[in-house]
Amino acid sequence: xxxxxxxxxxxxxxxxxxxxxxxxxxxxxxxxxxxxxxxxxxxxxxxxxxxxxxxxxxxxxxxxxxxxxxxxxxxxxxxxxxxxxxxxxxxxxxxxxxxxxxxxxxxxxxxxxxxxxxxxxxxxxxxxxxxxxxxxxxxxxxxxxxxxxxxxxxxxxxxxxxxxxxxxxxxxxxxxxxxxxxxxxxxxxxxxxxxxxxxxxxxxxxxxxxxxxxxxxxxxxxxxxxxxxxxxxxxxxxxxxxxxxxxxxxxxxxxxxxxxxxxxxxxxxxxxxxxxxxxxxxxxxxxxxxxxxxxxxxxxxxxxxxxxxxxxxxxxxxxxxxxxxxxxxxxxxxxxxxxxxxxxxxxxxxxxxxxxxxxxxxxxxxxxxxxxxxxxxxxxxxxxxxxxxxxxxxxxxxxxxxxxxxxxxxxxxxxxxxxxxxxxxxxxxxxxxxxxxxxxxxxxxxxxxxxxxxxxxxxxxxxxxxxxxxxxxxxxxxxxxxxxxxxxxxx
Numbered sequence: 001x002x003x004x005x006x007x008x009x010x011x012x013x014x015x016x017x018x019x020x021x022x023x024x025x026x027x028x029x030x031x032x033x034x035x036x037x038x039x040x041x042x043x044x045x046x047x048x049x050x051x052x053x054x055x056x057x058x059x060x061x062x063x064x065x066x067x068x069x070x071x072x073x074x075x076x077x078x079x080x081x082x083x084x085x086x087x088x089x090x091x092x093x094x095x096x097x098x099x100x101x102x103x104x105x106x107x108x109x110x111x112x113x114x115x116x117x118x119x120x121x122x123x124x125x126x127x128x129x130x131x132x133x134x135x136x137x138x139x140x141x142x143x144x145x146x147x148x149x150x151x152x153x154x155x156x157x158x159x160x161x162x163x164x165x166x167x168x169x170x171x172x173x174x175x176x177x178x179x180x181x182x183x184x185x186x187x188x189x190x191x192x193x194x195x196x197x198x199x200x201x202x203x204x205x206x207x208x209x210x211x212x213x214x215x216x217x218x219x220x221x222x223x224x225x226x227x228x229x230x231x232x233x234x235x236x237x238x239x240x241x242x243x244x245x246x247x248x249x250x251x252x253x254x255x256x257x258x259x260x261x262x263x264x265x266x267x268x269x270x271x272x273x274x275x276x277x278x279x280x281x282x283x284x285x286x287x288x289x290x291x292x293x294x295x296x297x298x299x300x301x302x303x304x305x306x307x308x309x310x311x312x313x314x315x316x317x318x319x320x321x322x323x324x325x326x327x328x329x330x331x332x333x334x335x336x337x338x339x340x341x342x343x344x345x346x347x348x349x350x351x352x353x354x355x356x357x358x359x360x361x362x363x364x365x366x367x368x369x370x371x372x373x374x375x376x377x378x379x380x381x382x383x384x385x386x387x388x389x390x391x392x393x394x395x396x397x398x399x400x401x402x403x404x405x406x407x408x409x410x411x412x413x414x415x416x417x418x419x420x421x422x423x424x425x426x427x428x429x430x431x432x433x434x435x436x437x438x439x440x441x442x443x444x445x446x447x448x449x450x451x452x453x454x455x456x457x458x459x460x461x462x463x464x465x466x467x468x469x470x471x472x473x474x475x476x477x478x479x480x481x482x483x484x485x486x487x488x489x490x491x
Contacts, residue, residue: 003019003020006094007079009094009193010081010086012080013079015080016076017077017078021036023036026092027056028088030053033055036062037062039057040084043067049084063077065091066078066081066084086189086192089159089194093159093194095163096163096167097167098193100163100194103166103175104176104177104197105176105198107181107199107225108121108200109181109186109199110222110236111203111204112202112205113304113307114136115465116296116304116332117200117304117305117307119329121178123325123328123329127328131172133147135157136155136156136179137351138465140157142169142174156185157190159192159193163193181225183218195228196229199254200311201233201236201241203242206393222241222245226252233257234257234310236258261281261299261303261306267285267310267313268283270284274297274367277295278294278297279297280294281294281302283306288319293327295327295330295331296329296332297364298336305326335350344452345449345454345457346456346458349480350464351464351466353379354390355397358398358401365459369457370455371455372403374405374451374452375398375402375461377398377461378407378410378424380411391427394424395407395424396430399428399433400431400433402433403434404434406435406437407421407425407428408439409439409469409471411471413473417439441469442478445460446487448460460484463480
């Protein structure tokens with residue numbers, strides 16, 4: 001493709017060279033650059049792509065996009081932009097033929113509930129005979145097939161990889177792509193060149209404040225998704241930030257659709273009945289009402305499935321297919337996943353890693369726990385932030401909602417795991433909770449099982465679907481479902 005064509009949506013100054021040259025690929029990692037490629041120098045949190053321009057040129061880069069004047073050699077075209085991340089997004093979209101426009105692209109944002117909402121919506125749309133792709137925390141898939149990707153980001157891929165995924169989906173004749181959209185992705189312009197037909201807002205609770213610093217900044221980052229939507233904005237107005245967002249979006253061209261279980265809304269739930277293994281309710285939509293059976297317990301899954309019901313209704317899916325699609329989701333990996341159960345005890349794994357999600361997980365299990373509710377949890381290391389109010393908050397939740405807590409490591413990364421645990425333990429103790437600290441996460445799980453008695457429930461929180469643990473700079477295998485079953489099989 002001509003470099004000139006890649007630049008159609010990008011405002012830039014040509015510092016040297018011509019834009020009438022062929023570009024055969026795009027890279028923002030100099031190690032991936034090749035002959036006749038465009039290299040986009042992106043500033044990261046720890047690495048600056050501008051420092052690797054010479055390596056990209058040595059690998060054959062034909063053109064460079066940069067935020068400052070650089071020496072790249074006389075044969076290389078150098079283009080200066082104000083924001084290279086934004087330029088990368090638009091160049092990648094053009095290179096792959098603007099693939100997002102060929103999909104019914106649905107974005108889901110919020111602190112909690114993105115993954116389960118994605119899976120509910122995928123199941124509903126498949127019942128409506130749509131071919132569905134998903135992109136999110138658990139990975140990228142088309143139908144039941146995992147999509148190959150170079151992305152290493154946990155939720156929303158970098159724009160270059162994201163546009164490649166969209167292109168692969170469009171080539172595979174995917175009808176709908178349902179994706180989780182993180183606040184990081186929005187702030188870092190990963191989705192900038194993507195037109196979403198629908199956007200869903202689930203909720204906002206404290207998280208990622210190492211990046212956003214304040215809840216207000218965090219809210220504004222999430223709200224950026226709805227600058228990219230064209231057809232529907234689907235908002236949980238029981239959440240105070242959702243209510244604010246709905247008011248802001250009321251005058252937008254995209255239709256505002258609200259959902260709730262507590263307030264008057266376009267889509268709402270009544271007759272909610274909670275059970276140990278599932279939840280039932282009646283969903284009311286502009287198209288009529290329908291009984292919904294969710295194979296997951298707790299009100300959080302009423303909200304998450306209701307968001308999917310609202311979006312599916314906007315997309316014209318009949319009510320019976322909506323109900324069938326929700327019911328077809330038997331379990332979501334790492335979301336209140338029962339990984340072991342016998343007449344003596346139940347062991348549950350959940351991704352809860354914020355104070356809000358931990359409280360909701362414990363509150364969901366509490367009414368159906370005849371014995372003790374034993375919690376195994378840690379607090380992950382926030383990048384560049386040795387101490388965190390989150391540790392105090394998580395410790396307080398554990399003390400109030402669990403009968404006994406075992407405080408352990410999550411992903412300590414480069415931080416001292418003993419120091420993290422000590423902060424959490426101090427908060428548990430201050431709140432009057434019973435606990436024990438065990439640094440090794442496997443030993444913590446073993447201890448929880450060893451002290452459990454008849455009718456106890458063990459919740460292992462924080463990692464959920466993840467299958468590795470990061471200690472220092474080393475990523476080690478750590479699949480909690482497998483670990484639990486190994487321990488139980490040896491008893």
